[in-house]
Amino acid sequence: MIKDIRKSNRPVYMMGIAAKLAGMHPQTLRIYERKKLVCPQRTAGSTRLYSDKDIEMLKYIQELTRELGINLAGVKVVLELEKERSVQEDRFDQIREEMDKVREEMRQEIEEVRRQYRRELVVFPKGKLMRRY
Amino acid sequence: MIKDIRKSNRPVYMMGIAAKLAGMHPQTLRIYERKKLVCPQRTAGSTRLYSDKDIEMLKYIQELTRELGINLAGVKVVLELEKERSVQEDRFDQIREEMDKVREEMRQEIEEVRRQYRRELVVFPKGKLMRRY
DNA sequence: TACACAATTACGAGGCGTGAGGGTAT
């Protein structure tokens, strides 16, 4: 399976590049890190390295702050809630899938019952049915 | 069915009382109303009347702002997300209930098939089974 | 050696709670 490059976790961009990609001030990225909103990897010399996923997150946080006017405490909670929601949606899909499976199993079981009775019945010349022995 | 008084929508408290009940400044309540967070009913003379539900909401918003430090724009989004979540949970319960129903229906259908075959078979003296005619 | 990063501090704009003042409903 080929990984989606746009969402890779591989740390690649230094802070300056990341800031330009996200259209933000480098200092802002440090603030976000202190508030545990976007936490990039570090090199041995403690230089930050941002992944594409981090960049996406930065852009999304920007939407929440600039367009909706949410402060960082709010952003944190919103991100948590949306994560919970995605988990919930997964569970939802899962249970629906399970329901389809149950339907199919039940259908097959009914079929099996029918087949079993059919196997036990034989047709006699005059069109009558009898148990096989 | 007796309504839960603690969550009633009936408008009863004037602003001063509501503010005391929620432990907030009356002016704050006006701000929340302007931001469409808590919208009390009004009398003909445009005096605000808060319900118990409104008071509950005020207390909850207070938690979000004071304890979590979320600003009002954030509170608005958080409230929306939690509403969505509750809807999603309802849908979840509903589909689980539906699944139970499907199971039961299928079980009954299997039973019905068995019964039908049993009805078509009769026992002959020598223990053999035949179709009813 | 030059350039970009790390960390801290300071400043300005805006959000939010609180208070004051004048007018109106009950």
Add this chain to the structure above:
DNA sequence: CATACCCTCACGCCTCGTAATTGTGT
């Protein structure tokens, strides 16, 4: 007519983004 409401304006605190400074990594 007294009290509590209505509304608007103004002040102070806090948050957040930005800039400046000094030191370090590459």
